[in-house]
Amino acid sequence: MSLHDNAVLALKAYDGAGAAQRELRGLYLDHLAAHPDGMWKACGAGHLTASALVVDPERGRVLLTLHKKLGMWLQMGGHCEPGDSTLERAALREAGEESGIPDLALLPDGPVQLDRHPIPAPCHWHLDVQYAALAGPGAVASISEESLDLRWFAYDEVAEVADRSVVGLLERTRAVLEA
Template identity: 70%
Template sequence: MSLYDDAVLVLKNYEGQTELRQAYLDHLADHPDGLWKACEAGHITASAMVIDPEQGRVLLTLHGKIRKWLQMGGHCEPADDTLAASALREGTEESGIAGLRLLPGGPVRLDRHHTPCAWHLDVQYAALAPSGAVEAISDESLDLRWFAYDQVADVADESVVRLLEAARARL
């Protein structure tokens, strides 16, 4: 199965956010290249909120280009077999944490937002950090920091807060 086919299947099986989900599906139907950064009309991205439920905290990155505290995530790559694999790769690369595992049940949210390169139609997962995880900042980040659940609203925008709420509801 191709990444495109996986994305369509994941979105068709995603429950909730009906209108936004359909917008993602329409985008893919209209743009066979809609998973790739080269698609100027926008592209599907995958992200992973890294959570440490044992300590009640979440790892956020201060994004180098956007200059906001965000979850780990970004563009799909040709080597990604699935959206989940893309989210896990991004989470691992940007957090520096080996052994992340995605919460079961597929994505926890969808979020469409404009970035310097185009519209991102983000498929958002949650990833559990292994016990004792130690983060390592990547070249894409200005900073990388753990925040207690109740601190996230003080540093991040509403999209990140909604993702955290959805991820915690899934825990």
């Protein structure tokens, strides 16, 4: 199965909370139907990306990266690559590369949230499929070349440093963890 086909299946199975998430799911599916190259950075109309919020629920904290190009505290994530067989693997690969933590495990049951955000030309949109990844006890993070900084934040500190998408991702992740 291609990554494109996997993304379609993952999105069809996603039952995001609320009308806005269901609307985004439809937009993502329409995008993939219209753009066979919609998984790749080269797609000028936009492309899917995969990310993961790294959480340490035992300590009530999340690991965020200070993105080198954007200068914002974000979850780990990025572009899909030809070697990625699933969106889950792409998110896990990106989280491992950017956090330096080798033994992350995604929360089960697929994406936690979808987030569509504009990016500069020549492309126009990132259609981010957002997961949550659990850090094992004693996980040690190390900064990658893609980051200016890497830092653990207590749950209640995230709203002070991150944008609405990251705050929403944390809220949805906590709801899943507490369910």
